Amino acid sequence: MRWNAASTLALALMGPGLLGTLAAMPRDDSNAAMELFETAVRPLFAEHCFSCHGQDRQAAGLRLDTRDSFRKGAASGPLVDGNDPARSRLIRAVRHEGPVRMPPAGKLRESEIAVLERWVRWGAPWPDGRSPAPSAGGSFQPTPAQRRFWSFQPIRRPAVPGACGNGLAERRSGSAASGGSAPDAAASRPASADPWTPRGKRASVHAGTSPVNPIDAFILARLREKGLRPAPRADRRTLIRRATFDLLGLPPTPEEVEAFVNDRSANAWGKVVDRLLASPHYGERWARHWLDVVRYCDSLDSRVVGQEADISEAWRYRDWVVNALNSDMPYSDFILYQVAGDIVAETGNDGLRAAPADRADAGTRRVDEGQCARGSPAVQVASGRSAGAHARTGGQRLVSASPRKPLASNHAARPPRATRGSFNPDAIVATGMLAIGNWGNGDADKEKILTDMADDMVDVTGRAFLGLTLSCARCHHHKFDPLSTEDYYGLAGIFFSTHILPKLTPKGQGEVMLRIPLISRAEQARRADLAARTAEAQQRLQVERERRYAAHARTLLPETARYVTAAWESSRPHEPPEAFASSRGLAPYALRQWRDFLGYGDYRVMSTPVRDVLGAAGVHAWKGASDTPSATINTTGEARSLLTFTLPARSVSVHPGPANGVVAAWRSPVSGRIALAGRVADSDPAGGDGVAWIADHRTGGLSRELASGKVPNGGAQELSAGQGAERLARVEVLQGDEVQLLVLPGETHTCDTTTVELRITGPDGRTWDLSRDLAGDPLAGNPHADGFGNSAVWAFYDMAASRRVRKDLPAAGTPLVALLQALESGDRQRVEAAAIDFAAGFKVSDASSPFWIRDVADESALPEIDRVELARLARELEDLRRQAPPPPAYANGAQEGGVPESTHAGIHDVRVHIRGRYDRLGELVPRRFPRILAGDRQPPIREGSGRLQLARWLASSSNPLTARVIVNRLWQHHFGEGIVRTPSNFGFLGDRPSHPELLDWLAAELVNPTADARVCGCAGTRTPQVSPAHRHDPAPMPWSLKRMHRLILLSETYQQSSAGRPETVRADPDNRLFGRMNRRRLEAEPL
Template identity: 30%
Template sequence: MHRRLIALLPLALLSTLALARRETKLWSLQPVALPAVPAVKTVGWVRNPIDAFVLAKLEAKGLRPAPEADKRTLIRRVTFDLTGLPPTPQEIDAFLADTSPTAYEKLVDRLLASPHYGERWARHWLDVARFGESHGYEYDHVRENAWRYRDYVVGALNRDKPYDQFVREQLAGDVLPGAGPEGVIATGFLVAGPMDEAGKSAPGTLVRLRAREEELEDMIGVVGQTFLGLTTNCARCHDHKFDPISAKDYYRLKAALIGAHPGNRPVVPQEQLDLRARQAASLRNQQAEALDTLRRLEEPVRTRLLQEKSAHPAPGGPAPLLRWSFESLDGGTLRGGAQLRNGRLRLAGAGASFESAPLPVAVQEKTLETWVRLTDLNQRGGSALTLETDGGGAFDAIVLGERQRGKWFAGSEFYHRTRDLEAPQETPGELVQVAIVYHADNRIQVYRNGKPYGAAYTPDGEGASLRTYPAGKSHALFGLRHTGSGDTLSGEIEEARLYNRALTATEVAESFASAPFYVTPEALERGLSPDERTRRAALQAELERLQAQRVSVETPVQTYGVNSQRPGPTYILPRGDVQSQGELVTPGALSALTECSADFGLTTETPDGPRRLALATWVTNPKNPLTARVMVNRVWQGHFGRGIVGTPSDFGNNGEAPTHPELLDWFATAFSGPGEWSLKRLHRAILLSSTYRQSSASNPRGIALDPDNRLLWRMAPRRLEAEAIRDSMLAVSGKLNPAVGGPSFRPFTVSTFTSDFYTLLDRDTPEFNRRTLYRMIVQSARSPLLENFDCPDPSTKTARRTVTTTPLQALALMNDSFVLRQSRAFAERVAKEAGSEPSRQVAHAYTLAFGRPPTLAERTRALTHLSAHPLDSLCWALLNASEFLYAK
């Protein structure tokens, strides 16, 4: 009878009953209560309540803790844990020499105060936040300003910002009362995940809706997993199968976040942006007045010098195939507002261009040459002269700023014949000659004012061969990079020439010197009187000052974060289908957390800001049992390799149960108490405990009863993460650049044609020798060395890194160019600091790599090795050793 009644119940009611049943059983949703500290037999081992909770479990199993680790092991362990770097020999010696009872306590306090603490623990947080610096998907464009969120996390941790405030800022920092730049930057958390640019810009409405729905699921998932330890995103299509999270809860969370959109935004408020716009307009007017005064000062001298040049012309330069002086159209066509004025082609505005008549003869080997004056450097991708086939399918061009601001390069279709150049930025307002020579052997050289501009290069790969432009089916184009391009050059072109051969360096210089309309700055300077030179120098200095001010004002600091938009209505979507529409919902949260109301009291008309602010307030409500538990568990995992809950982002029924639930609640209560939420105090309590100070010594009984060490009867050895391995190599080699913060270094070059394409680089420069945290993380340019050591995909929420052992790791340590370079630098450092005596070199190398001197057997083997091999081979072997890769 009972079963028949259940079978007759409506499905919705059964679902409600199932949710209620799961709710009552799920331990993590119960209120946090302060448990009593248990009594233990070995009272002398207990330094703080952590030890009592751990020891009680051990004693119940008949286990005993391992002996305390020696001081060398402790300083190496805790230094890696808090900074991700090895201790220096000097730090080790100072700690060993300090025999006071508080020596270890002082060590912990010093490391917590180090700026490298924030770098180390920011990496843990960024794993969970799925932080990346490109969009992912097929376009994978770089996020130029995403690094500011990374620096926000580092700074917040170093300042020990209260964790509840840290959470609120990442959810609603831009709308908190008194929100400043830091709050705006903090919202980078919500939008740090991948973004489907193609889907969001697709012509079809359905594709765009689906892409946006995926984006919102990512946001909901990261909020639920990071702060609450629950897989809320599993309820997108139906009620959660295992946890008390209904589909309605999911869509109420969606309603709370639906106004958050990703993108760049200024970190200053709108009123400051309006003020900057007024300042920029004033600066532009001042620039125009100063430039007009300078031209009036120079014009008489320039006119006289040009007359003299005309009367006594320099030896004629090479004869071009075609020459455009822009006195008339000469069969060409003006488009997009381009103008011919006073013998110049003036280009301004979107699409402004000039297309020549078709080429009279075919052109292959060639030289493109133009005299151009730019209005400013705030432009990218326009061309001063392009040679292209009809329709722009193939082209070679003199392009400005498309890949490097203010720099010229040889543009080509799909960048087949393009290389970025080590050359200075252009100067706005100055008339300059730019020429590109395409040799028969495919070598390309760019020139500026008759001199090489960057190094010559020979392109290779698909499409790199010298192009042929057929007669009658090709033409010159000015302003646009190619037909159909959206980027226009902003400036004036005085003259342009096309040669159907490759000019020599001498001929390019002669062409520059013989231009009848050009006066060199040096000649102009000589033609002025001493008083005029003084006035001219003052005007030039004033123009430089105004330009610098204008750049500063017109380029407000940007960050990649939440761009708030007015939310539309939110409906439950049965099975997650955007083409279906169920019940209309208002912003809210998880109804299973009965201690804090899931109803925010908002309407469907409430703007974005109050919605996210209400969510942030709900997450950090002291009665929310999840927020403190989850963060305490993450910190515990960072120190022991495994959390009290082994699934740090899943406190649901599918996650692991806590090994020490009373300890977790005791810690969560202390962490979230009034005036608390201090992460540094949390670290300190763990690090000063006897539990943490245990050695990694094993014993048969512990292995038999608790092989995974879940009861913490010893400190299990742990392999360093990929970033710590790389950083440690830099540290022991003496190459580490300790600079904190700022834009990421880019270990790749980027080619852009709709999508971004990355080619990895490995350079030995201070910028490339920064900590791995400051390496730009893009989806399509992952480091093989880091990836081999389990560095996670930045697009995923990584609650706990996997630790694998593969042959590729050994091969990378043996052969990777970075490892080999650090081995050589390590050897150079040892030779410099220890001298030429082999036994001293061996001792110093071991101390740097392992934090200890070599044993007698190690010393003997190393000296034997050095008798037949160079020092860098010994250093290479030490960097490959397990002891270097593990902290115990």
């Protein structure tokens, strides 16, 4: 492990305790411990502890805002016991496991406690012993040393070291984007001087006199300073395996290996690299690296947060990254779309133009859109497209690499970069980077959710593009980097003026994620207009239907007595109801509805047999049109376990449907007084919320409730224990009446298998027993087939088809009661007289009337003039509905303006949150960028949230970090570690670059590529060769990542063996000089 002097001095100043703790950690872990404290632990203390244990007040003598006071602890002793959370007073207090419970207002969330436990396990490191810097309003000035820090300096293209004997040393040096002439050519040296080729051996891939790639010149210069030599080249089989895993995450096929091994052409290696870069798997492999950086996940777990609160459309962003990388989208555009894609989605190329301040940079040569559209031929070969294709697509191939559906049916044909007046859905999708957040969805404190969302967007933007831990300045000035709290809230204001939620939900509910339709505003307006016209047409049709239905019902009112009598007559064995109505000049629909109204409607008999349910012999079921409601009979002499429930031996069980009850009915073969007994038991305690039951007596058109009850999940109840059970012992029935036991679903109908027992004792003492009669002997047929003696009186019904209009008799003495009693008597003359009396008072002609048309198919009963007019209105409505386009695709992303209806709705600057608390506000900070990077004289943000201005600044040549950070990430994944070994921290706590000149040269080459660096994959010559494809390419594409990959892979540095020279390994055991290729383990995904 290597420590530089500055790092060691800083740790020494922190104190021996912390130095001892961190010295025991690997470098990355010590950085992680510091970062954990600044980004998670200190904010927790500030939010929950400082008000009682801070500078102004020290309850119980405890102060938690400085390192020394924290380590001192309280009167009872230190808060932390070594590295053991379980023995530490701090952890016991926040877990509320002892007499001291903190915070007293309520326990921390488990995730917050886990942060403190991890911090304690790491030794509770605290960066310094000073009091926190002022949170708001305090003067903040970076020190001269901070201003001179390497990563904050402008990118200057360094001269390629003179060791590059092929003439790649450049005549100029200047800013990253400055122009310049090509380097002078120099005489080639003898082959024996080639430091990359073992003496006496021929190069396995390239043969040359000296490095032809500037990367090799920088690496070789450092090795020569130490008197060291690079490793020999790896063999061809190793090289193709290495490159294929690096670029695709897949092993090469045997055929690909043999083809390369046997290819002796001059550009054999270059062809391999180009083929790999053109593979669609390249985007999948490198998208994973980027998705790790931006904390991507497919889901937040819908089971926990709920479907609407989940990032259900995250996969679109994943696929967008894959496609963007495969098409070699310029990294500047890659940034802009992710930070501000929603803003430029409809503005065309104007949205991508650099800000005026960037174009005015002194000494900066900008490349206009025409130049950007002409990708270099080298890149064109690598990405499998021509310059014309690049100009048409703006650098994005839209064929989805995901097994999931593309964005829309026409998505693949839509260019990703909008021209003026067109719409680019991918720009919306790209803002998914901001929406896939790491914040507490469902937090009861809604205001804190808003601050956490803004912080998450600040954090991901800082880490991903700038390599800075900007969130460390949320509660106080950054402890290590020259970033003030005002810098933080200047950026946070941009994201407070952005929303990824449509609105805040009520307390205790998960936040619903914003789902943005992937259609233009003009298309949204067109659809809204069409929807409004469709709603108007539907309303016109509905109004006309109700008016004409009411008029028709009024014409039938005088016929009430005829329909009542016909409903009663048709309930006896007769021709079908439709034929019965037609033969008497009645409307079939009205007769059908009168039958239902009076209780004569048909039940739906469950008569579809299912033998040997779930493979259990002797267990049979009957169902109707769907799987539930159902009835199951265990005809065996032993209990049978099926799924999560058990059927007792020789038992009958029923299962209601989602909304329909199931009925076990006894059809009385006698007249007289009977008695009922029985039991209802929930057989499946695995889920659901129990069932309800009702015992009914149905006679004629009247259904009367005898008793009722409710069975909890897994429970049971005797009918005699139900409400009204005293009526069960004395029930007067007529032959043909039914006694029904209804089982009804609860709120949750799953796992509602219910064992039912029903025993009927007749006037003469004869008994009918549901279980004995149906399950006592092996069942060979349908229980409704009336072929098994007593079983002939039992039936199972689905209650869906019959409306139980009333549970008991209406008020005595009313015409309806007289009518029902007449119907029950069966006396025709009495029925006709009662029907006339009832009809005289029956005035209902609205939707509750049996004369009201409830089905459009029954409009045939209307007069012709009504049918014609309603048909015309229906056609108008249908024509509008046919014009409706399919629903648009949606994406999780960001939009302008703070969360609607919240305290941050709209566009505005924000105040400093003192110590990170939204309820303690400091001075108002204008939206801006960190001063150490963007300077003190930034133009004010007057338009929009500022995300577009932020994106342009991030992608500008004047930004000292963006290009350095991304080329370092590329290097990291090719060599196992970056030139800077902390890829997301280029600040003072981060590592220093091993090759600062090389890093700057790569960054400058990314922003403003030169023809000099376009090295082809040629071999077998002693001087660098420029392929014909390169000779007429004066303007290679800026910000091309594929071009940088190619540059790295074609270097001799990349092609070294991992078996280094012994003297080099001894002198540089950590391989910080890159004198050999690092050995690397394959990650889980390639495996």
